[in-house]
Amino acid sequence: MRPKIIAFAVLLLLAGAAASYDWWHRPALTAIQAPAQMVSKEGPLAADRVFTDTKGTVVSLKDLRGRVVLLHFWASWCATCLAEFPDLLRAVAAQGGDVVLLAVSIDDDPSAMNRAIDRLVPPESEAPHTVWIWDEGKDISLRGFNVLRTPETVVIDGAGRLRDKIAGPGDWATMDFTALSG
């Protein structure tokens, strides 16, 4: 009879262990983790591109190293672009030369672009650190960056790396450029 008693005792012990485990078991509370931060690792180096502005001056990305470059695509017929432009120009001016705006127009007709620029920046005033570029033949926009829609903005940091692309209007008034100047 002894083995039976032992076996029975073992079973009882198991049951007791199970019950006490359940009784004492603290709630399995897992802390809520903050959503994973967007990992923005450093992008690839931007190819050294050369742009010619509306007045014929040549600007190269290489010469702009050390400054944050906003490669901004817009069009004269794009209402969203025109609406956000004043904010953008103010934000660039406020950075006092740490940020350069390359405003690339994808207009088919350069005169329409010029009219729009005149309205954005009246002749008596000026837009500092801003380079106006006409993308004739869509070489920069479509073939270079696959940009079809406006506004889109490519952000290039001080080390000349492609950091991000903002599709649609940006929140220029509150944008923090300090992390990008590197």
Place this chain on the structure above:
Amino acid sequence: MRFLARTDVFFFAILWLTVLLVAGTLAQKTMGLYRAQETYFSSWIVWAGGIVPLPGATPVMGLIFFGLLAKLFLQPWRRERLGTIIVHGGALFLLFGGFLTAQFSAEGAMVIPEGGSRNYIAAYHARELAVTDVETGAEIVFSQRVLKDSAPLSDSFFPFPIKPISYFSNVALERREESAAVPDDLHGMARVFRMTDAPREREDEMNRAGLIFQLDGPEESENGRYAIFESMPIDQTITANGREYIISLRKKRTYLPFSIRLLDFEKQVYPGTNTPRAYRSDVVLAEDGREWPARIQMNQPLRYKGYTFYQSSFLQGPAGEEVTVLATVKNIGRLFPYIASIIICIGLLIHLVQRLPPLIGKAALLFLLCLPLGVPGQACAETHDGEGMTVLSYDSFARIPVLHEGRIKPLDTFARDFLTTFSGRASLPDMTAAAWMAELLFDQKAAYRRPVFDIPNPDVVSAIGLAPRKGHHYSFLALSQALRKNMPMLRSFQETPRESLSAAQGQLLDLYAKTLSYFEISRSLSLILPDFVVGDPELAKKLGMAPGQALTYQDMIAKRATLGGLITDSNAPGTGKDDEVLRLGFMLQLFDKDRASAILRIVPPQWNRGGEEWLSPWQVLESGAGSPETASFFETLNRAARAYRSGDAAAWHKETQTAFAESIAMAGQTLTPLRLFIEYHYNQLNPFHISLSLYGAAFMTLLVGGIGLRRQSRFAALVFLCLGALVHFAGLAARIYIMARPPVATLYESVLFVGLIGVLFALVIEWRGRNGLGVLIGALIGATLQFIGTRYAAEGDTMGMLVAVLNTNFWLATHVVTITIGYGCCLVAGVLAHLYLLMRLFAPEETDRLGALAGNILAAGLVALLFATVGTILGGIWADQSWGRFWGWDPKENGAMLICLWLIFLLHGRIAGKLKPVPFAMGMALTTVVVALAWFGVNLLGVGLHSYGFTKGIALNLALFSGAEILFVAGIGLALWRRTAGAREAGT
């Protein structure tokens, strides 16, 4: 006590439980899960035909429990019976836990909207009538039972006795006509609706209870008849003695000593699909002013104060807010199954080791030997430069990764899946799937004329006026023209509910949908196709291009303004040379429409956005995800398109190789190139076809040589079988690697897996017996299951992603693998039993071999029982983890239990001597039928939670198979019985 311990009591109890199980499972088809469970499984008495009282599952299980207990105490304990004693102890434990759960557990659902808080759970089935004091929030409830009587309900809590008039389990609401006169004594909803009995829903949760009652309170104006029902949009309020009360009918509530607030509910889907990958609720648990945040997700419940909360499902609230549904259980018997399964597992293992040491030792050895063979070879990309090639090679093209159905796969798999959808096969007679895809993407003119669409039903062909073709394959061009002529008919079908369409009408709609996705795929790369050609030199000059030069949509975008001007100034269409201008404008507009093309998600995520969402080329432009990398990738594809169209094999090879490399570089760490490599070669080699042929070859060799007669043929067959098993194993290993999960999550995979288990087990038998028997069984099982597998593979993608509840490697690896190994062993035992019966009939003089065979059957049965039992219990634990209940009498669960009960019945019968060898072998032979029913058959019922395996067209095959098996076994049984009877007569 002696009576309880008798073997035949146990024997018949098990048999009766088996019968109840089958009846109850079948009944779920008609009466739904809950009522079938009440009638058959949790009842004391089952009324057969409504008249004859028969014992229900509860007393039978009680009988088994006490029988086992008596047996354990009465019989002497000896060391060699250690295993069985432990197993039976575990079974007792399990039954006792089941009893505790049935008697003392509480379950329900907690439904919380985002931002809301709840401190009660609502029962699934029981209803109650609640009277709530609006001011204080205090309430009193009456259970469903008293609502069915007509005795008035009263309490000092409220001053108006409520007299139930009629209670409806499921109520139908019928709006009263506006003009009809409404009796004056009706109040509230009763003035709006007339309530009648509706038929009970199959899913009990869908029923809406209703109640009509009479009120006799102090306020004369409030007295009269009222109608209330569950989830009423407006509360029924009563004012009495200056206080306001709400009377409501609702699911029975159990209040908790704490509350749970839902912060956020999240549903994750696989990228590019609507298949849910995971559900998650972030909640805050509050008690006595203290708060804890917690997260509840699939397979990861929250336990607190004896209650367990499981992520069960979710709803969309009326205002679009997300509402989580937490299944809540309080169960003191919760841990019993866990312990029982461990005890039973240990006991069965000890029993097996004691009885069958050589078998176990050798099986383990064989498994260990097989394992290293599955290590996949190193990947190496082919790097020949393509010089001097004349035929287009699709090697690199086919390996370009694409996101489809939530998984990154090589373009080859993508092409095979779609080609299978369109044409019913994974390749065309004269081209591979990859070649077809290249044609579809790069050369639509040829692709649209290629007969690809398989329309097997002649009714569909004639309905849209197509000219019937031999081989019933039709080109997109012919089909789309025919469909366009029948658009009004198609629209009318689309507006009709699917179930009221005929088979042919439904197929026609499917066909229409297929042509739409075919067209969408064909336009995936239209962005970079050199389709714009201008012949007229003058026009070409105006547009700034060379005459005859082929430009892409991208190129044309830059010329859009110029072209627009030309169109404005052009002559009317049909007048001559300006037609080309108009054609270009028209084409540009047509191409604009391709922007919606989203099937071919071939571009990895850009700009480090950390997402998993791959995009189609058009989506890249539309969503602003374009980058220098995508631009370069599209340029490469453009050059590949030009090479394809000019038939330049060397350039094609170079460009597709570049495209592959660029795509891998863009994908970076989100993708493992080795997986693509293995999947591509898995597709190319088709390992399961090879192993099917090898199994077939083994079988044929044996037939030619005669079983066990000639050593050479037996050896050759053994070699074929081993090779087949190797290839089979390698194929499964490749799937495991590609999918990164155990190979048993779908019905297709389980067929493959069970096949391999059967073959391996048969090899063990061959190892022991060395007489060709194992080879024969292995070849039979391997070939049959592989053949069934090819049928499933023909249904399309065999590597789909898993819905949330299945998406857990741990349980797939334990429960499903164990239970499918059980299936495999059952099949081996079944085939052995067939052979035994045949030998018994045709070669009864070979008593030695018959004896050995009988021993093998018993051994195989024991091994099968081990895996089936442990697998079933593990399944219960999984269900407990994810749904909060160990056992729900769901068809698939019942199927697994059926196998266990059947094996327990047979083995106990045999071991106790109740079953003679022949009836035992007959029973074991029928195990194949039981397995087939549990594996495939239960899916046909179409009820329950295991809805992953629903499949069409197997009912007939299953019926044929079961019928043939039963006839076979019965026939042999009859023949043997007559022979014995004859011998007995001759003896007397």
